Amino acid sequence: xxxxxxxxxxxxxxxxxxxxxxxxxxxxxxxxxxxxxxxxxxxxxxxxxxxxxxxxxxxxxxxxxxxxxxxxxxxxxxxxxxxxxxxxxxxxxxxxxxxxxxxxxxxxxxxxxxxxxxxxxxxxxxxxxxxxxxxxxxxxxxxxxxxxxxxxxxxxxxxxxxxxxxxxxxxxxxxxxxxxxxxxxxxxxxxxxxxxxxxxxxxxxxxxxxxxxxxxxxxxxxxxxxxxxxxxxxxxxxxxxxxxxxxxxxxxxxxxxxxxxxxxxxxxxxxxxxxxxxxxxxxxxxxxxxxxxxxxxxxxxxxxxxxxxxxxxxxxxxxxxxxxxxxxxxxxxxxxxxxxxxxxxxxxxxxxxxxxxxxxxxxxxxxxxxxxxxxxxxxxxxxxxxxxxxxxxxxxxxxx
Amino acid sequence: xxxxxxxxxxxxxxxxxxxxxxxxxxxxxxxxxxxxxxxxxxxxxxxxxxxxxxxxxxxxxxxxxxxxxxxxxxxxxxxxxxxxxxxxxxxxxxxxxxxxxxxxxxxxxxxxxxxxxxxxxxxxxxxxxxxxxxxxxxxxxxxxxxxxxxxxxxxxxxxxxxxxxxxxxxxxxxxxxxxxxxxxxxxxxxxxxxxxxxxxxxxxxxxxxxxxxxxxxxxxxxxxxxxxxxxxxxxxxxxxxxxxxxxxxxxxxxxxxxxxxxxxxxxxxxxxxxxxxxxxxxxxxxxxxxxxxxxxxxxxxxxxxxxxxxxxxxxxxxxxxxxxxxxxxxxxxxxxxxxxxxxxxxxxxxxxxxxxxxxxxxxxxxxxxxxxxxxxxxxxxxxxxxxxxxxxxxxxxxxx
Numbered sequence: 003x004x005x006x007x008x009x010x011x012x013x014x015x016x017x018x019x020x021x022x023x024x025x026x027x028x029x030x031x032x033x034x035x036x037x038x039x040x041x042x043x044x045x046x047x048x049x050x051x052x053x054x055x056x057x058x059x060x061x062x063x064x065x066x067x068x069x070x071x072x073x074x075x076x077x078x079x080x081x082x083x084x085x086x087x088x089x090x091x092x093x094x095x096x097x098x099x100x101x102x103x104x105x106x107x108x109x110x111x112x113x114x115x116x117x118x119x120x121x122x123x124x125x126x127x128x129x130x131x132x133x134x135x136x137x138x139x140x141x142x143x144x145x146x147x148x149x150x151x152x153x154x155x156x157x158x159x160x161x162x163x164x165x166x167x168x169x170x171x172x173x174x175x176x177x178x179x180x181x182x183x184x185x186x187x188x189x190x191x192x193x194x195x196x197x198x199x200x201x202x203x204x205x206x207x208x209x210x211x212x213x214x215x216x217x218x219x220x221x222x223x224x225x226x227x228x229x230x231x232x233x234x235x236x237x238x239x240x241x242x243x244x245x246x247x248x249x250x251x252x253x254x255x256x257x258x259x260x261x262x263x264x265x266x267x268x269x270x271x272x273x274x275x276x277x278x279x280x281x282x283x284x285x286x287x288x289x290x291x292x293x294x295x296x297x298x299x300x301x302x303x304x305x306x307x308x309x310x311x312x313x314x315x316x317x318x319x320x321x322x323x324x325x326x327x328x329x330x331x332x333x334x335x336x337x338x339x340x341x342x343x344x345x346x347x348x349x350x351x352x353x354x355x356x357x358x359x360x361x362x363x364x365x366x367x368x369x370x371x372x373x374x375x376x377x378x379x380x381x382x383x384x385x386x387x388x389x390x391x392x393x394x395x396x397x398x399x400x401x402x
Numbered sequence: 403x404x405x406x407x408x409x410x411x412x413x414x415x416x417x418x419x420x421x422x423x424x425x426x427x428x429x430x431x432x433x434x435x436x437x438x439x440x441x442x443x444x445x446x447x448x449x450x451x452x453x454x455x456x457x458x459x460x461x462x463x464x465x466x467x468x469x470x471x472x473x474x475x476x477x478x479x480x481x482x483x484x485x486x487x488x489x490x491x492x493x494x495x496x497x498x499x500x501x502x503x504x505x506x507x508x509x510x511x512x513x514x515x516x517x518x519x520x521x522x523x524x525x526x527x528x529x530x531x532x533x534x535x536x537x538x539x540x541x542x543x544x545x546x547x548x549x550x551x552x553x554x555x556x557x558x559x560x561x562x563x564x565x566x567x568x569x570x571x572x573x574x575x576x577x578x579x580x581x582x583x584x585x586x587x588x589x590x591x592x593x594x595x596x597x598x599x600x601x602x603x604x605x606x607x608x609x610x611x612x613x614x615x616x617x618x619x620x621x622x623x624x625x626x627x628x629x630x631x632x633x634x635x636x637x638x639x640x641x642x643x644x645x646x647x648x649x650x651x652x653x654x655x656x657x658x659x660x661x662x663x664x665x666x667x668x669x670x671x672x673x674x675x676x677x678x679x680x681x682x683x684x685x686x687x688x689x690x691x692x693x694x695x696x697x698x699x700x701x702x703x704x705x706x707x708x709x710x711x712x713x714x715x716x717x718x719x720x721x722x723x724x725x726x727x728x729x730x731x732x733x734x735x736x737x738x739x740x741x742x743x744x745x746x747x748x749x750x751x752x753x754x755x756x757x758x759x760x761x762x763x764x765x766x767x768x769x770x771x772x773x774x775x776x777x778x779x780x781x782x783x784x785x786x787x788x789x790x791x792x793x794x795x796x797x798x799x800x801x802x
Binding site for chain 1: 609619622
């Protein structure tokens with residue numbers, strides 16, 4: 003598979019601080035971060051940052067070995083269980099901690115019918131919408147600079163017909179229509195942080211979602227990237243479906259984020275279950291064969307997505323087994339031990355798709371470089387530079 | 403079922419030409435046309451108007467007994483089989499003939515992937531779109547005043563993924579996206595005849611079509627009415643599905659037209675057939691039991707639709723058995739004899755939902771009237787008036 007688009011491939015000039023060409027020298031280029039977003043749920047960082055428990059230290063340390071991108075929870079019901087009493091400080095501290103570690107953070111989600119605040123239902127629809135937009139303003143404005151990437155609205159295809167229980171967001175989506183509500187929440191998020199990356203996110207990958215996106219874009223909704231969930235508790239999609247989904251959602255020319263990826267290392271959930279949340283089990287063990295299978299599937303899936311020019315991010319949903327639905331869906335087991343999928347992904351992200359190379363400059367201090375896009379340390383003995391290599395534009399690197 | 407919204411119910415003043423109240427008189431009010439559009443395919447009028455054949459005279463005469471609204475064909479492939487050589491004169495003559503008979507005409511369709519002109523495929527996409535818009539201009543401008551109602555674009559849900567054969571319209575829909583193409587063709591039609599009733603029309607009544615309409619409306623597409631096809635070759639939808647479809651498509655608050663209705667008076671097409679056009683039979687006979695069933699289903703369906711405040715039109719697709727797919731789908735048999743469904747619909751349209759009444763005015767020449775909306779002849783002996791009664795606004799009727 004062609005991954006040329008993940009690399010910088012160009013002639014670069016190396017000089018010292020005085021502008022003198024570093025002629026005929028061995029220059030080392032060592033990657034420090036990927037431009038591509040290798041993401042994972044970052045929920046486990048919250049107890050670690052807040053309480054510093056040893057269990058979470060081990061867990062988050064291994065997490066940081068691979069990932070440069072975390073999703074943090076903004077579910078309204080948990081974030082603001084009582085009106086006006088938010089979880090802001092805990093999330094802000096965690097986001098700042100992750101930023102310090104070079105990890106980009108996405109907030110998930112600003113508007114969703116599930117895990118919605120119950121107290122909202124005390125209001126009429128006009129007030130619910132007003133509070134929804136105020137909530138977006140509060141979070142997007144308040145976290146700007148720390149969190150500049152948001153799942154603005156989640157699972158809109160099902161939103162107005164969701165009938166498992168009454169909730170405030172389904173009520174306003176019924177009234178405003180899908181695109182009508184999307185327009186409002188995106189407009190507000192964009193107004194509050196014009197530079198933010200704003201996602202529409204859905205588990206529905208059918209023609210429904212395509213038509214919804216099509217309508218939104220024609221209605222001028224400022225969608226930065228298309229979010230596609232891929233919870234595969236019922237079995238790996240496989241190459242064919244994955245390529246078919248990529249092909250269909252590429253038509254819009256927008257970046258694609260795989261926002262919630264799950265592959266299981268145990269028994270597969272039966273196909274007849276329609277809502278994954280209906281699968282309630284006491285135990286859902288990981289198995290040795292399941293772990294090998296999960297590692298193979300992760301490898302194939304990440305290779306396919308990394309090779310697709312429009313894919314900019316892949317986020318695995320659960321870092322540790324047992325997080326959602328008790329599923330063996332993590333890179334580490336419940337005891338924090340590393341699974342084959344962890345080793346597999348680390349090999350891809352930190353070896354195969356990672357740059358650590360030495361180039362020799364010519365008389366003019368120039369050399370051809372071929373490196374994976376991202377942040378790099380360039381060095382010649384004690385001379386060093388921290389630089390971003392992300393495109394094939396002309397570039398002079400000054401070491402000092 | 404409540405059909406109050408189909409009636410005018412108000413106090414009216416009757417005067418002579420000098421403005422003198424027609425006090426204590428028996429005034430007759432006799433309906434001449436419905437405000438509601440009782441429609442049917444009008445294709446059979448073309449050979450009659452062009453050649454005047456006796457077979458078609460009988461056929462079109464019985465047609466005119468019931469219907470006030472006809473669909474005429476504008477399938478691009480037939481309308482303009484060679485670039486620049488159109489069927490305009492035949493269609494214009496037929497439309498004018500129908501108008502003279504008090505029949506409103508709709509053109510069907512201006513843009514569709516099926517029955518598209520083959521010669522269009524000689525052009526690149528940009529040119530195809532240009533020619534599509536020019537075609538819309540030519541027809542909508544050219545027929546304005548005679549045809550002011552259009553199925554602007556047909557079956558868009560499937561349009562970009564239609565893969566039975568290559569065609570020019572699928573090509574441009576793939577490139578522009580569904581909503582993108584809808585925007586262009588509606589903008590052109592609206593520009594050419596701002597007063598025209600412009601329909602989006604589809605056989606897909608799923609959530610796909612809902613989301614498509616939602617997107618279009620938010621993108622500012624000037625849709626006048628939602629067109630819903632209901633070809634029931636595979637069996638009558640029944641009250642429950644009909645009401646469910648009405649409920650879902652009512653959310654937009656737009657008028658709803660049942661644009662292509664079919665109920666069968668013979669054997670039902672098997673459910674496994676996905677595209678109705680795939681059902682190729684030598685014979686598809688009408689049966690006595692089938693005809694009774696068809697009449698009952700027509701009655702139930704028309705009653706439900708007539709009772710729904712947003713439904714403004716119902717068009718039966720085939721007037722005569724054997725028209726499309728050889729199906730026994732008509733109101734008349736192949737030999738032009740009338741089927742029970744004909745008698746049933748005529749009873750509804752021309753008796754039960756038809757006004758022929760006499761009111762007695764008071765000292766001031768006033769009377770309460772309750773009549774079905776439409777055109778009426780009001781008379782007192784030789785004094786007559788042709789009037790439109792369509793709302794409950796104050797009205798004085800002058801007989802002369």
